[in-house]
Amino acid sequence: MNFAIVGCGVIAETHGKALKMLEAEGCKLYAVCDIVQEKAEKFAEKYGVGVIYYDDESVMQDSNIDVICVCVPSGTHGLICKMAAQAGKHIICEKPMEINEQKMAEITNVVEKSGIKMQCVFQRRLMPTAQAVKQLICENKLGKICLAEAQLKYYRDQAYYDSAGWRGTWKQDGGGALMNQGVHGVDLIFWMLDKEIDTLYGKAETLARKIEVEDTATALIQMKDRSLCVIQSATTAYPGFSTTFSVYGEKGTVIFNDSGILEWTFIDKENQPPRPEGNIEIGGSKSNIDITIDGHIILLRDLKEAIIQNRAPMIPPQDAQLAVKVICSIYQSSKTGKVIQF
Numbered sequence: 230m231n232f233a234i235v236g237c238g239v240i241a242e243t244h245g246k247a248l249k250m251l252e253a254e255g256c257k258l259y260a261v262c263d264i265v266q267e268k269a270e271k272f273a274e275k276y277g278v279g280v281i282y283y284d285d286e287s288v289m290q291d292s293n294i295d296v297i298c299v300c301v302p303s304g305t306h307g308l309i310c311k312m313a314a315q316a317g318k319h320i321i322c323e324k325p326m327e328i329n330e331q332k333m334a335e336i337t338n339v340v341e342k343s344g345i346k347m348q349c350v351f352q353r354r355l356m357p358t359a360q361a362v363k364q365l366i367c368e369n370k371l372g373k374i375c376l377a378e379a380q381l382k383y384y385r386d387q388a389y390y391d392s393a394g395w396r397g398t399w400k401q402d403g404g405g406a407l408m409n410q411g412v413h414g415v416d417l418i419f420w421m422l423d424k425e426i427d428t429l430y431g432k433a434e435t436l437a438r439k440i441e442v443e444d445t446a447t448a449l450i451q452m453k454d455r456s457l458c459v460i461q462s463a464t465t466a467y468p469g470f471s472t473t474f475s476v477y478g479e480k481g482t483v484i485f486n487d488s489g490i491l492e493w494t495f496i497d498k499e500n501q502p503p504r505p506e507g508n509i510e511i512g513g514s515k516s517n518i519d520i521t522i523d524g525h526i527i528l529l530r531d532l533k534e535a536i537i538q539n540r541a542p543m544i545p546p547q548d549a550q551l552a553v554k555v556i557c558s559i560y561q562s563s564k565t566g567k568v569i570q571f
């Protein structure tokens with residue numbers, strides 16, 4: 230299966246390395262594309278890729294390409310995804326799928342009509358602990374969950390925002406600490422909880438960086454069952470902390486971060502569910518260049534198998550939209566000072 234990476238920047242490296250690992254399983258990094266010629270050429274040389282494009286139309290016309298890895302700035306994901314789907318190419322799209330509800334709906338529409346497979350990247354969902362917590366919640370092992378927290382305290386200095394023109398802009402980043410970095414954790418907490426949101430109140434501020442979007446934000450979210458969830462998100466928390474998720478239930482509490490479990494406590498000590506084994510480190514809290522490839526390998530492999538087996542991939546576009554909708558509502562709440570009915 231031939232893959233083409235569109236957008237040869239930071240996250241393209243993760244796709245490039247993951248595809249190298251999957252070469253023996255039949256995934257080939259066949260082509261690369263970047264509108265900046267030098268970036269495309271440097272990347273192609275590093276990964277030994279012979280086919281290089283400098284415009285998106287030409288990639289889509291290459292009939293040898295089966296899958297497009299969408300690694301362009303967030304506000305351009307929709308454009309590339311729609312072109313790919315219309316050209317009959319399968320897609321793996323970086324997070325966030327797009328930066329607002331309308332653009333996500335447009336992608337989903339085109340993907341559904343064209344019948345291609347699309348995988349969205351939310352690699353934290355692949356962490357064994359996150360999967361175990363989702364299962365615990367689903368089986369009611371934590372009892373009634375009254376409170377949950379996602380602490381998403383990243384550090385990105387001004388040089389990070391200055392490193393590419395689209396970073397920290399409303400038009401292409403779609404937001405800041407929440408939409409770029411925090412979107413992973415917002416996705417994860419609601420994916421695990423699997424509860425419907427009722428209302429939310431948020432504050433998003435630009436306190437320390439020279440950017441249009443927020444560098445620090447918090448939100449209080451109430452679920453339809455009246456339980457509460459708190460989100461704290463920042464790129465101003467030096468030196469950047471492992472993202473931490475807490476789920477407090479009447480029969481048990483689980484707290485974990487990217488490195489492992491911090492609390493695994495149940496009222497029924499005799500029948501305590503076993504701790505999940507293994508972990509995949511995700512990285513990214515201190516810098517945008519320390520993101521690991523483990524999650525991407527799983528998502529790329531799953532997409533390949535979904536194409537062969539003609540089934541839905543693990544994270545189809547229909548299942549990747551909630552976090553962006555929540556974040557847009559937090560921005561709306563912060564702007565208006567009002568509680569938003571979700």
Ligand SMILES: NC(=O)c1ccc[n+]([C@@H]2O[C@H](COP(=O)([O-])OP(=O)(O)OC[C@H]3O[C@@H](n4cnc5c(N)ncnc54)[C@H](O)[C@@H]3O)[C@@H](O)[C@H]2O)c1
Pocket residue numbers: 235236237238239240241262263264265268284285300301302303304305323324325350352393409513517520
């Ligand atoms: N999954 C993760 O953990 C993770 C981590 C980092 C970034 N990302 C996401 O990946 C995306 C890219 O981020 P990045 O940090 O790699 O950005 P980047 O600026 O380093 O790279 C983007 C590249 O896309 C190129 N580009 C722009 N428009 C293009 C077009 N129309 N066609 C072809 N190339 C084009 C740019 O020239 C640049 O080289 C963002 O959506 C970001 O949110 C995901």
